[in-house]
Amino acid sequence: MPTLGQNQYGKAETRVVRVTRDGATHHLEDLKVSVALSGDMDEVHYSGSNAAVLTTDATKNTVFAFAKEHGIGSPERFGILLARHFTESQPTLTRARIRLESYAWERVPTPGEGDHSFLRDGRGIRTAQVTHDTEDGWEVLSGLTGVTVLNTTHSEFHGFLRDRYTTLAETRDRVLATDVTALWRHRWAGPAEDRDWNASHAAARRHLLDAFARTYSYSLQQTLYGMGARVIDHRPEIDEIRLSLPNKHHFLADLTPFGMENDTEDGAVYFAADRPYGLIEATVLRDGATARIPIDATNL
Template identity: 70%
Template sequence: MPVLGQNQYGKAENRVVRVTRDGATHHIKDLNVSVALSGDMDEVHLSGSNAHVLTTDATKNTVFAFAKEHGIASAEQFGIHLARHFVTSQPAVTTARIRIEEYAWERIATEGEDRHSFVRTNQETRTAQITFDGTAWEIVAGLKDLVVMNTTDSEFKGYVKDRYTTLRETDDRILATEVHARWRHAWTGDEANTPDWDGSYARTRGHLLRAFAETYSLSLQQTLYAMGARVIDSGPEIDEIRLSLPNKHHFLVDLTPFGLKNDDEVYFAADRPYGLIEATVLREGVRPAIPVDLTNLP
């Protein structure tokens, strides 16, 4: 006999742009917000009764109304407002999960006094996932599509070789990757000790970049751990970080057919297939909670 398992519903990818006008100076927050609600929803599946269903259209409208009423101080804080609202205002909703992507804009410098022109930056996308079940909070911040490269200080040798191994050892190579990271905050809902979410994001991003740049890499795995360890060692605000690092391979091009010597100058950037290195770095004594597979996270 079939039984209903875990289920959720909501409105995905609500694109909301909030402009804050401070005289001639404007500020932008550009978010992609997905709402997922779960709780006492068996009957809508089993009998078609909508008695406990808040429409997905209403969840969409809430996102836009809250952007006006509460503003968007940060992706995390906006998600907290939404999650608390859905769980506390709807008796049938016991858990709300808010996933957010934030897109960055950079102000265009102008000679005049007006400061309302922006260019979309081509850097990483900031992410956040906020989950609230009426009692416990889980805040997972992160980023994706942060492309980084070291043109030296990376080697790869001493690995297992079998009959199918063709890769040559190297003591100097390009190391490039596209960082996808999620980190879980230790914050449990104490309003008096709410983190500075924007500041925490900037610090964590900085730790990831500096660790990548400052680590002499014997393998991408070693670099990944150095990046995660730098974040955990930086302070008590983060308990866990999950990193997914594709190895963006760069291969030296053989120029000998053209009578040219390639002195580690010209490379072919291969987009696929690619090695994929993933791992979690935890504070000692903390149990992991971030899913191993990051592909379905924002």
């Protein structure tokens, strides 16, 4: 008889928006929450018995109820509250994984009208993943995705391998652009830990962007390592960071058919290619730490 392997179930992509009113000033929190639960689920697969199953509808309702009763505060905090609840309230559930996306909004100034108007922030999406296993303990990943950055210079690419299919020309001055997707793993000191998740995330994001801007790049791989290393060097609560950086190619447009030169000195015109694109991915670890973020985690 075939044997059941790893399995999980839950409710995906529950969208919860919380509005807190502080007089005329309103505060907006906007999350997408996906819950995956595992445990003693053999019989529901073998015989269809639902005796051990907490309904996915209940997990959705829990997200809304917890947002009202406990507030959100940060994706990490909210994920910890949910994961602890599911694994501690149901004996058949031994593992809960909560994935969260947080959408930032900025205020639209409305003098004299109250602070209640918002514009969706276009600086990327904040992500988090919280996992609690009753045997293996806690894991908290924070991250971001869709953060587009570009350097107009201080980037070269030359000295690479060549074979019969190589056509790419070497360059000593190029545009370097990418969409940053990153996940970093926090050192965990127990479920009672009181960490300022928002400050930690803001600092890690700042170091990633600062390293991108300050690195004189001879390859996107070098830039990636510089970004990850800067986070590890400056944030002692982070042991591992995984980065996925697509190379958003910008090629000088060929204007010779029109009798025009197009160089990088002044007024250069580029064709921003959509696809295919190079994809550079790697993990940067604190010395002595063990890699635990899966190779494809940033693409989930």
